Amino acid sequence: MKKMYFREWGIESPRYWGLLAILAGVMSIAGIAWYYMEHNGHWVTGMNNHVVWGTPHVFAVFLIVAASGALNVASIASVFGKKEYKPLAPLSGLLALTLLIGGLLVLVLDLGRPDRLIVAMTNYNFKSIFAWNIYLYTGFMVIVVVYLWTMMERKMNRFTKAAGTFAFVWRLALTTGTGSIFGFIVARQGYDAAIYAPMFIVMSFAFGLAIYLLVLMFAFDWDKRELGDKLFLRLKNLLGVFVAGSLYFVIAYHLTNLYGTENHEYESFILLNGGVYTMMFWIGQIFIGALLPLGIIYHPALGQSRGAVAAACFMVILGGLATMYVIIIGGQAFPMAMFPGKEIIGSTFYDAGLAPYAPSLPEVALGIGGVAAALLMTAIGIRMLRFLPETLSDKALDPHS
Numbered sequence: 001m002k003k004m005y006f007r008e009w010g011i012e013s014p015r016y017w018g019l020l021a022i023l024a025g026v027m028s029i030a031g032i033a034w035y036y037m038e039h040n041g042h043w044v045t046g047m048n049n050h051v052v053w054g055t056p057h058v059f060a061v062f063l064i065v066a067a068s069g070a071l072n073v074a075s076i077a078s079v080f081g082k083k084e085y086k087p088l089a090p091l092s093g094l095l096a097l098t099l100l101i102g103g104l105l106v107l108v109l110d111l112g113r114p115d116r117l118i119v120a121m122t123n124y125n126f127k128s129i130f131a132w133n134i135y136l137y138t139g140f141m142v143i144v145v146v147y148l149w150t151m152m153e154r155k156m157n158r159f160t161k162a163a164g165t166f167a168f169v170w171r172l173a174l175t176t177g178t179g180s181i182f183g184f185i186v187a188r189q190g191y192d193a194a195i196y197a198p199m200f201i202v203m204s205f206a207f208g209l210a211i212y213l214l215v216l217m218f219a220f221d222w223d224k225r226e227l228g229d230k231l232f233l234r235l236k237n238l239l240g241v242f243v244a245g246s247l248y249f250v251i252a253y254h255l256t257n258l259y260g261t262e263n264h265e266y267e268s269f270i271l272l273n274g275g276v277y278t279m280m281f282w283i284g285q286i287f288i289g290a291l292l293p294l295g296i297i298y299h300p301a302l303g304q305s306r307g308a309v310a311a312a313c314f315m316v317i318l319g320g321l322a323t324m325y326v327i328i329i330g331g332q333a334f335p336m337a338m339f340p341g342k343e344i345i346g347s348t349f350y351d352a353g354l355a356p357y358a359p360s361l362p363e364v365a366l367g368i369g370g371v372a373a374a375l376l377m378t379a380i381g382i383r384m385l386r387f388l389p390e391t392l393s394d395k396a397l398d399p400h401s
Contacts, residue, residue: 004087004396006152006386009379011222016383023376030369033362034109042112045363050355051332056110058324059367062207063103063374064137064178065200066320068171069208069242071096071144073235074151075171078164084231084397087389088216093148094381095212095374096171097141102374104137106367129177129184136174143167152386175201182327189266190331195256199249203320206242210316213239215378217310219388228394236309240297243316247290250323269334269354270326277330280322289319333357 009016037045047054074092077085108114125131147163150156179200185191213235220227254271257263270281293312295302302308333355382388 005390006087006090006388007390008384008386009219009223009382009388015222016379019379020376023372023379026372027369027376030365030372033365033369037110037362037366038112045360046358047363048355048357051329051357053328053332054110054357055325055329055359055363056106056366056370057328058321059370060103060107060110061178061328062320062324063099063106063370065175065204065324066207066211067096067099067103067204068140068175068178068201069204069206070099070212071167071171072205072208073212074147075164075168078151078160079168084234087392087397088212088231089151090148090387091216091219091382092212093144093151094387095208095215095378096144097148098374098377098381099208099211100137100141101377102370102372105373106370109366129180133174133177133181136170136177140167140170140174143170171204172201175204182331187336188331188334189263189336190270190327190334193253193256195249195253199246199253202242202245202249203323206239206246206316207320209235209239209242210313210320214310214313214317215375217306219382220392223388225388226391226393228392228397230394231392231397232306232309233304236297236303239313239316240294243290243293243297247286247294250285250290266334270330274330274333277326277333280330281326284322285319285326288315289322293319329357 045054071092073085074089074096076082077089108117111117120131121134143163144167147160147167150160150163176197179196179198182188182191183193183196216235217227219225254267257267270277272278274281293315296308296312296315297303299308335353335355
């Protein structure tokens, strides 16, 4: 591989400022939505006493999980020694930071009283998985900043492998902690499963790489930089492996649940008669998020088309949001077994049936605002600092090709 040079994103100023204006406009709408919910209370949303984690949490958890996966590209270079991925590493670290900040921003703003987060940070509860995740998230940001410093400062390059290895282990812990939030909740039939931790890790690889590949293609296309076919196809095939791995874990999760009689009602709810949750599972999560992208990625003709692969990446992202919706909201909507072995005829607390939930516009706006915030920070980052290589042509990556 030839010596690689990096430079700032050099698109024309009108296009750059236009992009920032659009993203800032989306964030402004999200800010108005947050103020509306904060001022009036969460009763104006679709959330209720049973569904306390709504659409903002769907976006937040998706962004946090994707942040961990976005760093995987850098890990392949520094931890596993694949030199062809080294030019991709700085953008990988930047996306890991911005996606995590975007997700945490949505999460904190949806708390209702975000200022009280300081209570959780100063009164540590070792028994709470939520408390552990606070330090996993903040620690991840610090570690990634150090990791980027070792990559981009020539005098610090000798520490890149050590920093990358530490970041790799930490992000596995972060995704494990995020998945365990749901896996440790034994009161909910849809959550109580140890497989959530490894399933979230593999899903993070797919979600993060899909976002990374879209951002890379967009940034290079707008700046008229060359992205070689060999690297593009390698990333595309890697995405296919991660999507297939995610599908495997989803199948394993549901087959395991179907084996136990106690979970049959929940599985029937998700797979057969759960209304919007069944539709989101089969159409959103399985078809749009897995089968269709896999068909495109491994199709002899479509798999070579950058437009088709970009569409597949976008489908993986949509499928990821559908996955989080089914897991987070579907798991809460299904009634808890308050009195095992007894049938609840009626209750004013929704214990007798499915909890109603419909996303409100402010919730959706706040979630999309988190995505816009992540993209805005990414655009500013690659414009101001040298995160992007000048070229990723086949000849530059492999002079003997």
